[in-house]
Amino acid sequence: MAYDVNGTAVEHDEEGYITNLSDWSQELAGVIAQAEEIEMTDEHWAVVNFLRDYYEEYQIAPAVRVLIKAIKKSMGPEVGNNKYMYELFPYGPAKQACKIAGLPKPTGCV
């Protein structure tokens, strides 16, 4: 199971989360997004970049509420709200956006 990034194979698990987090690149994010049937816009990138920054600081994805608050600050309330997040990432900002951002899948009762 692997994504193809310009001829290089990047391994992923059964659900499409990449196996080695260091394999991530912007190009790869584009490939994952395509597989998820998502067309990346500036708004998608704002979410993905925030997730990556947060992960770098805390080694875990942020709570959805924390994510939304941050996006509200940077992009305004029309983008930074729960409903809009689900429009951007229909499968849920936590899981689907994490997948594109190359982070591990949030586990547990979430």
Add this chain to the structure above:
Amino acid sequence: MAPLDDKKDVPMFSDYPQQIPKIECGASLDTDTFKAYPEHNEALGFPGELLPNWKEVAIAKMGELAKKNRAFQVYLDACVKCGACTDKCQYFLGTSDPKNMPVARQDLLRSVYRRYFTFAGKYFPWLVGARDLTKEVLDEWYTYYHQCSQCRRCAVACPYGIDTAEISMAAREILDSVGVGQKYCNEIIAKLKKTGNNLGLNPKALRATLEDMEEDLLDETGVEVKIPLDVKGADILLITPSADFFAEPHIEGLMGYAKVFHSAGVSWTLSSYASEAANFGMFIGSYENMREVSWRIRQAAKDLGVKRIIFGECGHAWRVAYSFLNTLAGPFDFLDQNYPIPQHILEFTLDEIESGRLKIDKSRNDEHVVTFHDSCNVARGSAMGDKEGGQFDVPRAVLKAVCNNFHDMERDTIRENTFCCGGGGGLLTDDLMDLRIKGAKPRMTALKQVADEHGVNKMVAICAICKTQFAKVMPKYGFDMDTIQSAHQLVANAVILDGQETEDDAE
């Protein structure tokens, strides 16, 4: 890879009351959950992969369980095939697969037990429906024992009290013992052992999240409501599911607990070492893993020197806490014996309400017409308060104290007859999304009925699994995802803190 639930058709509501579907053999045979990786199994003390001598090991394990656990043996022996349980399982009702009938689910194991452990089965297997343990049988176990949420709805209907949940836990234990674990459960237990919670949330991240919540509470109320972490010498240790630090609507519930504690003026704390109420050891039937998870709670209580332990909104955690905590991690003689050990947050909140200490403005929930989903492990595996049926009445009493509009769902779908949300018992994983959607059908049908008849627009649950499951599947049935609410979210709406700025002040 497209999202896992993309291609599935949206199931239709059944007419109400719930209709029994026409049987479709094998309808759910292809529904399989991902298997654990070797590292997950090994972290839990199981073989990494299927053992070469798996058959002998599995049969020996079965014999050991029957000997050790008298109830398990009785369940395997006692069924008279009366059929009372057949239409009680939400997974049968949702999938139409006859192997999801509780009695059929039991028979998957019973038939093998008969073959190796009864006289008739050893010598005349064809007479008693006994069968050899083959790889096909093992695979079938894996498939159908991961389509049971161990909700025990069937056990209430059985005249002999046969509990399919116990059989399904035993089956998973046997599977684990030969190296066939489920990824969802085993990965999570392994993570908890490392980080203290199912999410893998480290103390630094936990603290940052809590500070963020505090900021929100201050913005909302103008009052400094704290969510303390690792405070030595606090009176109360709150053990809550880690989903309360991460997901919606769970977090709103956590903020509700904080408001109640603040208003009660008690000193309390969370623990980063025991930052999880959930205990997935129960789902895989592993006493050792259940014990290890519970032991962390005892350790945290001792280290922090608390006097009381209170549990947040988590269904199976409350079952484990209420029914087994003392056996698993007791004695708790170092806690204050004047309070229940452990106590449920709803018991605490109801006390505060009834004593008049908590100031409530019910009208703040007037836009909501509320119903309550009893979580299976609370309903059929625990109690609350000091009266019989308290596990049903305490949550309702709290909700009625904070909301003006409350309507129960159909009697046959609540209290001891409640349906599982569809995601309990280790099934709350994306690879089982199709099953989860189908399993939710009976509950969604009952909800639709009160929505149509009484305008219900909010359903409350007191379990992290129920909340996540409903937030995910409700949109498939045409409900907004925020139809599902935490109990303490509605409490939080209605509570007025001392010094709180309200809209009335502003006018």
